[in-house]
Amino acid sequence: MALGIETFSSLNGGNSFFKAVTHPEAAAGAAALVRRLAKAREVAIYDPMGFLDGFAACHDLSAAPVDEVYVQAVSEIGQRRLGRQTLPVSAIGSARRI
Numbered sequence: 544m545a546l547g548i549e550t551f552s553s554l555n556g557g558n559s560f561f562k563a564v565t566h567p568e569a570a571a572g573a574a575a576l577v578r579r580l581a582k583a584r585e586v587a588i589y590d591p592m593g594f595l596d597g598f599a600a601c602h603d604l605s606a607a608p609v610d611e612v613y614v615q616a617v618s619e620i621g622q623r624r625l626g627r628q629t630l631p632v633s634a635i636g637s638a639r640r641i
Contacts, residue, residue, distance in 0.1 A: 586609045612629050
């Protein structure tokens with residue numbers, strides 16, 4: 544089974560994100576974040592670096608009620624992250640409020 548993480552890009556070189564997000568020192572913090580998100584009524588995520596899917600591949604976000612995912616790069620608008628179509632960060636002001 545392959546994880547949906549990018550460890551190397553011919554354009555950007557090596558990616559150490561996966562090492563950081565799976566490091567034992569990060570485990571407790573990541574688990575606490577996932578538990579906190581799972582308890583929320585609605586979640587919007589801003590993913591400026593494109594690491595959301597990699598994080599989700601390592602830490603189960605299926606219980607988090609993610610409604611919207613915002614991105615920075617224009618080329619990433621409309622792509623799928625966690626099964627949701629990404630929105631431009633400039634639209635975050637119009638996000639639904641609880």
